[in-house]
Amino acid sequence: MDEKDILARIDEYVGEEQRLRDRYQRGDLDRDEEHQRLEHLEVALDQCWDLLRRRRARIDAGADPGDADAHVRPPDEVEGYLQ
Template sequence: MADDQPIHQRITDLVGRERDLRARLAAGQISVDEERHQLTSIESELDQAWDLLRQRQAHREFGQDPDTASTRGGPTVEGYLQ
């Protein structure tokens, strides 16, 4: 799992940015439209990071090299049904 550390750190950073945006909105420092625009981007990046982690875990589970997993585009990742 140590190889996944940069991905975990990216997720942590994105969640921090998300919290910061919400706090800035609550403080009146940014508009609702600006928050929404930035959140859309952050959420897409988060979806991609989580997808990459899941791919890496699946590769390990099936005896494949996790380094062959790759980041998929936002529309692909966000189009999955949960």
């Protein structure tokens, strides 16, 4: 997956998030469904942003951004960061 693919996936997730919120506001979706899917999207977006940052850091360091270390990390690893 290259940077273009990651950014496309981010756009896809953000679009889905907006559609979910619109459906909820229209009453086409109950709060539990919306909340569950939004939680999933938040984690997926965090994973994408994490991967993108790591790939860019590898490029800045002169390393191959597509190296084996440049993969999507598990949710518990990505969500466990202190900010």
